[in-house]
Amino acid sequence: MGTYRTKSALARALSVSAAALLAAGLASGARAQALDDKYWIELQGYFPSIDTDATISRTGAPGTDIDLENDLGMNKHETLPAVRLGARFADRFIVTGEYYRLDRNGSRAADRDLVFDGDTFAASTTIDSKMSSDIYRLTIGYLFLKNDTYEVGAGIGLHATDFELRLRGDVRVGAQALQTDTRRKSFLAPQPTIGVFGVYQPTSKFVVNGRVDYLSVTVGDYGGGITNIEANVAYRATNMIQVGAGWRYVAYDLEIDKKNYQGDLDYNFSGPTIFLRLGFH
Template structure:
């Protein structure tokens, strides 16, 4: 897994159980908009079959490699040191492309020159529990455990070939939920009453049921209090999946990475 992470994360301690929690908030909810750069590659084949060839969703299928991504997150400080947090966000892309090479997908091959309609959707759910090892008036840092679950839906449709048989219109779909536990760390620093910096990092690489591989999720943020209960801020997020999948009826792999800057508005109470 490539750790291509901006230096800004180092200065922000690395991880927070909610997204941009403040040191005094009991509850908070946040809406953000991210401008994401994307890199998506997959391989889908029958079980026990050799790798059939990787699909580059941006290069081969013509999907946009930049998208605007909205997200909602929130958190709850249960006690002085224990915090719960959650994120929900979706990325949904579609394209129509004339193929420049043959694209294998399980038993189907979509041939070069065929016009293919494709869709790639990911719904991401992140839950964490954080415990503060350091807790001061202007500084907080600790560790976190959580779950990073992603619901993937992938579809290709167009002229294809199954063995020697040519089919004018064939549709192949794959949907799967990849639940990956994570461990991480977080930090929050408030140098002035109106300015807060924070960061987080969640990571784990393991085998769990049908899935092998891991996920890295990192973020750094800066917020300014425009009122007692509302903060406006900027952040940078980096997410990297590297999965191999072995199910009863199909197998494959997925490399999915997105990163970019974002703006957010947070309300606390």
């Protein structure tokens, strides 16, 4: 129930923010010159290929390295929406926020025993699985180079990812006996990042954006690193509206060390994006 309320609140907040920025832009006669935008809204379609490996261990029951796509039958390709908001302050400070969600299900007969969170899911039985990740990203950047055709900056940020992983199937309870059980793990992993970004506007009609974010650090019960790389090209269809396409790569190498379990998660996705961006001057 708490997770549902959080997601509902986030959706309301994004809707209110988008409406407020749109109203402000229309009221001010907005122009979509990327180097001069004070506020922007981006609605994105993302089409990634996905590769996921997860291990959840308990004391005395080391977990199996499970390939979620090959072992559990989860989709290797997905389509997901993303929302991004941005604002410029004092000419050189830029703040951006982003949300997107990846939600997958799988069902497959196991070709080997899979140990997950202390349960041994038996070979040849069907395992129903689910994995979802809600990704929230906030970055604050400073432009250290700026002229009429390009900007280059650096910033700090936070990737906070709300994961849920669930397996249901027949597990071993003795030498021969089986019983149906469900194992579920959910956790919110905060990962700070540092990065560089740039904008290049060679003509009044075309805008090129790129950024790289990375950091490997331990925060509380979570360690490992995250990498985010993206690049895109936009075309100014009107004074306010930009349409474009790009490529994005995101990789997690996450280690979890809780009192009652330990985990490893390698979670990579990459693919093309298309987007609609509204810029307000």
